[in-house]
Structures are given as structure tokens and as C-alpha cells.
Amino acid sequence: MKIFAIQLQPLDDRNARKQIEQLKPFVSLEKRAAAERFRFLIDARRTLLGEVLIRHIIHEMYALPMEQIIFETEGNGKPVVRQIPSFHFNLSHSGDWVVGAVDDAPVGIDIEEIKPIDLAIAKRFFSADEYQDLLSQPAERQEAYFFHLWSMKEAFIKLTGKGISYGLSSFTARLSEDGQATLRLPDHEAPCVVQTYSLDPAYQMAVCTRKPAAAEHVDILTCENMLSRLNNV
Numbered sequence: 001m002k003i004f005a006i007q008l009q010p011l012d013d014r015n016a017r018k019q020i021e022q023l024k025p026f027v028s029l030e031k032r033a034a035a036e037r038f039r040f041l042i043d044a045r046r047t048l049l050g051e052v053l054i055r056h057i058i059h060e061m062y063a064l065p066m067e068q069i070i071f072e073t074e075g076n077g078k079p080v081v082r083q084i085p086s087f088h089f090n091l092s093h094s095g096d097w098v099v100g101a102v103d104d105a106p107v108g109i110d111i112e113e114i115k116p117i118d119l120a121i122a123k124r125f126f127s128a129d130e131y132q133d134l135l136s137q138p139a140e141r142q143e144a145y146f147f148h149l150w151s152m153k154e155a156f157i158k159l160t161g162k163g164i165s166y167g168l169s170s171f172t173a174r175l176s177e178d179g180q181a182t183l184r185l186p187d188h189e190a191p192c193v194v195q196t197y198s199l200d201p202a203y204q205m206a207v208c209t210r211k212p213a214a215a216e217h218v219d220i221l222t223c224e225n226m227l228s229r230l231n232n233v
Contacts, residue, residue: 001214002101004057004102004220005199005218006049006098006220006222006225007096007200007220007221008042008045008049009222009223011041013041019223023045023052027048028051034047035047045223046098047093054089054100056233057100062084069083078161086104087102088105089102089103092154093111094112094113095203097111097203097205099205103211106160107159109155109158109208110150112151112204112205113203114143115143116143129172134146145175147203147204149175152181152194153173155206155208156194159208159210170186171184171185171186182194190210191210193210193213197218199220
């Protein structure tokens with residue numbers, strides 16, 4: 001497994017549009033059209049960077065020209081690469097970060113920006129144990145802990161590819177005092193390993209895998225790093 005993260009630097013509108021135009025040649029026509037429909041430039045930058053990141057990883061791993069890579073979706077909507085069925089990937093983005101995980105087995109990744117939130121959401125969507133764990137945290141840590149749990153749960157759901165059809169309250173994510181992350185899953189689910197990462201103090205990130213362990217290291221890039229790599233392809 002490899003995990004990558006790209007941090008987007010703040011840009012004014014002129015430079016953001018310039019960056020978007022630099023990224024467009026490396027994605028599909030459909031992705032370009034999707035980027036043009038976004039109201040906010042940051043959303044266009046994130047969606048383009050996510051696809052560019054995966055295309056470049058595939059190019060480096062398999063020597064497959066970026067323009068020949070074809071993405072398809074499985075019946076559950078999870079994206080796959082037509083030419084490389086053994087290649088699995090997952091993407092997530094929030095705020096200033098785009099993150100991706102790749103492996104030879106299914107993987108899920110999620111990143112969440114820590115923001116003010118109504119904790120009543122947890123009572124509605126979390127398991128009873130998760131909700132009690134959340135309430136037991138000091139008041140000043142509850143928002144961060146909420147997003148810890150949310151990122152862990154999202155990473156698992158994205159691993160399964162079942163999306164919102166998988167009830168969030170049907171399984172339990174826990175984070176021990178020493179930072180050990182675990183999942184208690186329904187009986188029909190194979191065991192999973194979930195790991196959290198301290199990428200940025202304003203964000204929570206988690207990766208989920210059915211392998212014995214997730215990657216320990218995250219390769220951190222900037223958009224400028226990515227563009228430089230693309231220009232050398």
C-alpha cells in the first residue's frame with residue numbers, strides 16, 4: 001500500500017484558473033467537463049488533482065501512458081482501472097488536501113477538515129457506543145474526536161464500496177487513549193484494520209484495509225510538485 005497527499009496552496013482566482021488549465025490536459029474529457037461545472041475554483045482544483053494523482057501513480061507503476069488509462073465503475077459505483085483489475089485505489093479530499101491510497105487489494109481512505117458541528121448528528125448516525133465515547137471526551141476535544149470517528153467510518157465504507165447503503169450505526173469505530181484505532185464490525189464482515197494519520201492539526205485522516213496493516217508513511221506533495229512531475233512525463 002502507498003498513501004499520497006497533496007496540499008493545495010492558497011491562490012487568487014487568476015492563478016487558480018491558470019493551475020486548472022495546466023491540469024486539464026492530463027485528465028479525461030469527462031473530468032474536464034465536470035471540473036468546469038464547479039461553482040468554486042477550489043473544488044475544480046481538487047477533483048482534477050485527484051484524477052491526475054492516480055493517473056500519474058499508474059503511469060509510474062505500470063509504464064502505462066496517462067492518456068491511455070481508462071477508469072470504469074463497478075456495479076457499486078466504485079472506480080476501477082480497465083487495464084489493471086488488480087490495481088485498487090481510493091481518493092478523498094477536504095479543505096486544502098487531496099489524499100489517495102493505492103494497493104493490490106481494496107482500500108478506503110477519508111480525510112475530514114475539523115469544523116464546528118452540531119454533535120446531535122453523532123446521536124443520529126453513530127452507534128450507541130461511539131456516541132457515548134464522544135460525550136466522554138473533554139468538551140474542547142469533542143469536535144476533533146467526532147471527525148476522528150467519522151473519517152474511520154468513512155474509510156471503512158469506502159473500502160466496501162457500498163456507500164450510503166451501509167448503515168453508519170451498524171458498526172463501531174473506537175480510538176483508545178494511546179491512539180489505537182479499531183473497528184467492531186457486523187458478523188458478516190471480514191476483519192479490517194483502520195489507521196489514523198496526523199497529516200495536519202486541522203484535519204483527521206484514516207485508511208482502512210483488510211490486510212494485516214496499513215502503510216505507515218504518507219508521501220506529501222504540493223500541486224507544484226505534481227505539475228513538475230507531469231511536465232517530465
